[in-house]
Amino acid sequence: xxxxxxxxxxxxxxxxxxxxxxxxxxxxxxxxxxxxxxxxxxxxxxxxxxxxxxxxxxxxxxxxxxxxxxxxxxxxxxxxxxxxxxxxxxxxxxxxxxxxxxxxxxxxxxxxxxxxxxxxxxxxxxxxxxxxxxxxxxxxxxxxxxxxxxxxxxxxxxxxxxxxxxxxxxxxxxxxxxxxxxxxxxxxxxxxxxxxxxxxxxxxxxxxxxxxxxxxxxxxxxxxxxxxxxxxxxxxxxxxxxxxxxxxxxxxxxxxxxxxxxxxxxxxxxxxxxxxxxxxxxxxxxxxxxxxxxxxxxxxxxxxxxxxxxxxxxxxxxxxxxxxxxxxxxxxxxxxxxxxxxxxxxxxxxxxxxxxxxxxxxxxxxxxxxxxxxxxxxxxxxxxxxxxxxxxxxxxxxxxxxxxxxxxxxxxxxxxxxxxxxxxxxxxxxxxxxxxxxxxxxxxxxxxxxxxxxxxxxxxxxxxxxxxxxxxxxxxxxxxxxxxxxxxxxxxxx
Amino acid sequence: xxxxxxxxxxxxxxxxxxxxxxxxxxxxxxxxxxxxxxxxxxxxxxxxxxxxxxxxxxxxxxxxxxxxxxxxxxxxxxxxxxxxxxxxxxxxxxxxxxxxxxxxxxxxxxxxxxxxxxxxxxxxxxxxxxxxxxxxxxxxxxxxxxxxxxxxxxxxxxxxxxxxxxxxxxxxxxxxxxxxxxxxxxxxxxxxxxxxxxxxxxxxxxxxxxxxxxxxxxxxxxxxxxxxxxxxxxxxxxxxxxxxxxxxxxxxxxxxxxxxxxxxxxxxxxxxxxxxxxxxxxxxxxxxxxxxxxxxxxxx
Numbered sequence: 001x002x003x004x005x006x007x008x009x010x011x012x013x014x015x016x017x018x019x020x021x022x023x024x025x026x027x028x029x030x031x032x033x034x035x036x037x038x039x040x041x042x043x044x045x046x047x048x049x050x051x052x053x054x055x056x057x058x059x060x061x062x063x064x065x066x067x068x069x070x071x072x073x074x075x076x077x078x079x080x081x082x083x084x085x086x087x088x089x090x091x092x093x094x095x096x097x098x099x100x101x102x103x104x105x106x107x108x109x110x111x112x113x114x115x116x117x118x119x120x121x122x123x124x125x126x127x128x129x130x131x132x133x134x135x136x137x138x139x140x141x142x143x144x145x146x147x148x149x150x151x152x153x154x155x156x157x158x159x160x161x162x163x164x165x166x167x168x169x170x171x172x173x174x175x176x177x178x179x180x181x182x183x184x185x186x187x188x189x190x191x192x193x194x195x196x197x198x199x200x201x202x203x204x205x206x207x208x209x210x211x212x213x214x215x216x217x218x219x220x221x222x223x224x225x226x227x228x229x230x231x232x233x234x235x236x237x238x239x240x241x242x243x244x245x246x247x248x249x250x251x252x253x254x255x256x257x258x259x260x261x262x263x264x265x266x267x268x269x270x271x272x273x274x275x276x277x278x279x280x281x282x283x284x285x286x287x288x289x290x291x292x293x294x295x296x297x298x299x300x301x302x303x304x305x306x307x308x309x310x311x312x313x314x315x316x317x318x319x320x321x322x323x324x325x326x327x328x329x330x331x332x333x334x335x336x337x338x339x340x341x342x343x344x345x346x347x348x349x350x351x352x353x354x355x356x357x358x359x360x361x362x363x364x365x366x367x368x369x370x371x372x373x374x375x376x377x378x379x380x381x382x383x384x385x386x387x388x389x390x391x392x393x394x395x396x397x398x399x400x401x402x403x404x405x406x407x408x409x410x411x412x413x414x415x416x417x418x419x420x421x422x423x424x425x426x427x428x429x430x431x432x433x434x435x436x437x438x439x440x441x442x443x444x445x446x447x448x449x450x451x452x453x454x455x456x457x458x459x460x461x462x463x464x465x466x467x468x469x470x471x472x473x474x475x476x477x478x479x480x481x482x483x484x485x486x487x488x489x490x491x492x493x494x
Numbered sequence: 495x496x497x498x499x500x501x502x503x504x505x506x507x508x509x510x511x512x513x514x515x516x517x518x519x520x521x522x523x524x525x526x527x528x529x530x531x532x533x534x535x536x537x538x539x540x541x542x543x544x545x546x547x548x549x550x551x552x553x554x555x556x557x558x559x560x561x562x563x564x565x566x567x568x569x570x571x572x573x574x575x576x577x578x579x580x581x582x583x584x585x586x587x588x589x590x591x592x593x594x595x596x597x598x599x600x601x602x603x604x605x606x607x608x609x610x611x612x613x614x615x616x617x618x619x620x621x622x623x624x625x626x627x628x629x630x631x632x633x634x635x636x637x638x639x640x641x642x643x644x645x646x647x648x649x650x651x652x653x654x655x656x657x658x659x660x661x662x663x664x665x666x667x668x669x670x671x672x673x674x675x676x677x678x679x680x681x682x683x684x685x686x687x688x689x690x691x692x693x694x695x696x697x698x699x700x701x702x703x704x705x706x707x708x709x710x711x712x713x714x715x716x717x718x719x720x721x722x723x724x725x726x727x728x729x730x731x732x733x734x735x736x737x738x739x740x741x742x743x744x745x746x747x748x749x750x751x752x753x754x755x756x757x758x759x760x761x762x763x764x765x766x767x768x769x770x771x772x773x774x775x776x777x778x779x780x781x782x783x784x785x786x787x788x789x790x791x792x793x794x
Contacts, residue, residue: 025570032561039552041560043567212567260563267551307566310559314549321548353581354558361547361555368544393584395555406544432603434587434596444542471607476591482539490538 042219044172045212046134047165049127066096070103073113084113084124091131100132101143111147126151126165133172141176144169148180149187155196163200164209171213174220181220189217190230197239204250207243211257218261224269231265232275241284244312252308259285259311266315272322277331282319285312286335293340296347306352309344313355317362325369337366338376345400346385353396360389360399367406374407378417383407387426393435401430401441408448415452423449424460431468436477443472443483450491457492466492501547626655627683634664653677653684 035041069087073080090096100106113125129147132140151166170189174181193210200206214236217227231237240262246255262281266273273281289312295301296309316337323331341363348355367374377383389400404423408415423445430442446465450457469492472484549555565571586603588595590611597603613628614621617636622628630651633640643649648660650667654675661667664686671677671684 025565028568028570029561029565032564033557036557036560041564043564045567256566264551267549267556270548304566304571307563307571310562314551314556314559318548321546349581352558352562354555354562356581357555358559361549364544365546368546391583393582396581397584402545405542409542409544429586429600430584432586432589432600434585438584441542444540447540448542467607467612471589471611474590479539486537486539 042175044134045168047168066090066100081120081124088127088131091128097132097135097140107146115150130165130169133169138176141173141180144173152187152192155192160203160206163206167209167213171216174216190234194235204254208254208257214261218264238279256307263311263314266318273319282331283333285315286337288312290340293343297343313358313362317365320365328369338373339380342382357395364402367403371410374410383421390426390430398437405445412452415449419456428465447487
């Protein structure tokens with residue numbers, strides 16, 4: 001399974017050597033990146049049998065067995081459970097999956113067993129459906145449609161393993177086809193999910209599975225119009241927020257799924273997030289980031305914590321963007337977010353620079369409106385460490401410079417303080433960078449610093465800044481030249 | 495990096511989202527913002543304002559995190575940092591338009607700039623290694639007053655700082671440099687003026703290869719061939735105009751602020767498209783460079 005305490009075990013085939021593993025991982029990563037660029041990024045999950053070990057997923061017998069198993073199920077009265085079990089193993093094979101759905105009445109049979117009186121057969125039947133749902137062939141999903149009303153009905157049942165299988169099956173098939181998704185929505189998947197986690201909130205495996213399923217639903221291209229309004233109208237948002245706090249024993253997995261759901265909710269459309277804000281989403285995510293940031297900084301965070309930090313950062317970032325300035329303090333409720341965010345930037349800089357960049361983005365949004373938070377950056381002595389990030393490219397230094405610009409923009413006193421901390425010499429370096437965005441931003445920040453106090457202008461000149469500005473007047477970009485010239489003429493040489 | 499269609503900006507004053515438009519005006523309420531607005535109205539090109547950035551889930555900034563998420567879903571997630579690539583570091587690049595030099599450290603940038611762009615003579619494009627040598631060069635090569643005075647008195651200053659001796663001819667100075675100061679006879683920064691003629695003749699055909707010239711700069715004999723796209727015939731005009739330089743202007747040569755003033759009046763003749771700080775006939779270390787124009791910038 002993918003439980004994080006078993007992260008070392010990999011699914012699919014026999015990955016013998018570490019090198020093979022790494023190669024597979026790299027290839028997979030490339031494929032995922034391309035899929036994302038094509039807006040086709042979808043994943044499925046497979047729940048293995050209890051008796052299966054992750055790395056020894058068997059390559060099961062071929063197509064012929066599927067046909068014979070089917071016939072057996074059709075005709076014999078006894079040993080149905082054993083045949084179903086064998087069938088589920090056979091259906092691990094993608095071509096067997098195709099074969100099976102083409103057999104006449106195959107789905108009808110499965111649905112019958114799914115809804116029959118034998119509970120053990122129900123379990124095996126749902127397992128067969130689950131294997132089918134994991135198929136890479138999108139036609140299989142549509143073939144599973146007859147089963148969906150039952151799968152949904154069973155969500156409000158009490159059997160946890162069964163519910164898990166139903167949920168992952170549903171989650172796997174909904175991204176495959178518009179028809180399936182629409183049918184599921186019409187059949188009430190949203191309220192079914194809501195009541196499921198209501199009833200099973202203490203069963204974290206089910207909570208995790210439900211999160212996955214909702215996430216899958218939210219990935220569709222028109223989710224903003226079709227799915228999200230329904231979700232926001234249901235009781236899911238408030239339940240979601242209560243599920244976000246990770247359980248120390250079970251681990252991060254449920255929180256991870258629901259955090260990604262929340263990210264999908266907050267980033268798919270241009271609607272403001274009033275409802276989510278009213279329910280305290282910002283405070284909840286923020287306080288989680290505070291505790292996770294603290295754990296990461298101390299080095300005792302759980303393995304895989306970045307899988308949770310990432311969506312939380314995005315939620316906070318986008319929620320902040322629709323939080324009115326006046327409401328910021330009440331929304332954050334006294335949370336001291338600035339330091340943990342900075343810690344996250346520093347901690348992930350070398351291991352996951354992309355996360356460092358996302359954390360810096362959140363810092364930007366946090367410091368846009370609030371003079372208080374900008375002041376905190378200064379008083380908590382975070383600015384020197386932020387300035388150490390200015391050499392790092394791919395969006396990190398531009399975002400950090402924006403943050404520093406936000407601070408400088410607030411007050412003259414902040415500019416003076418920034419100058420004392422050495423921002424001018426940092427800017428003298430960033431002004432020479434190849435990245436044109438960095439040069440422009442550096443000029444903007446420099447301008448704010450210089451107009452705030454004549455001493456700063458003098459300091460800049462003393463540090464040899466004149467020659468940089470003069471060189472910039474030969475830059476190929478007109479906007480850059482204009483700024484440098486203006487700065488020189490109006491504020492330095494007068 | 496910020497894809498306009500996937501980013502929405504809200505500025506400090508408002509709470510509304512505006513699609514795509516990056517240059518937002520601001521509706522400030524505080525005094526400071528009012529002051530900034532005034533500055534905006536005075537032809538101030540600076541536009542920075544703290545901006546809320548709202549990112550759509552498809553934004554490229556989210557790519558790595560999404561890949562991480564799906565690697566996890568597909569059971570390929572490895573938490574330990576194994577062979578993590580180091581975060582990339584910004585490079586530095588020479589600002590001079592057309593100079594394509596890129597550096598990985600600030601020191602390299604500084605060295606490049608100081609060696610090749612800093613002490614450049616406007617008139618003949620020669621790059622000298624120091625302000626002092628540049629001053630001497632300008633005086634000896636491009637100052638008609640010097641030529642006049644040199645006929646009657648010792649004007650050629652010894653190149654060694656602190657020596658202070660002056661000589662009637664450049665040859666005498668050269669002998670002095672070799673004899674007393676043990677300089678090599680082919681010291682690169684003491685070329686005779688008559689060699690300049692051959693260089694000028696070579697200049698025209700080099701205009702086409704101007705781009706390669708920038709790369710050759712480092713290998714050249716300290717001469718920066720960075721050419722100005724102001725036509726070279728205009729250059730000839732400048733040279734010929736030098737002979738008409740009045741003594742008044744010549745006296746101003748040493749005084750940087752005044753030469754800045756004279757540059758103002760000469761602006762139209764020079765027609766620089768991007769800088770009028772550079773005095774027409776005299777260049778000091780600062781602002782003494784011309785670069786390519788109209789060339790595609792290698793800056794991103």
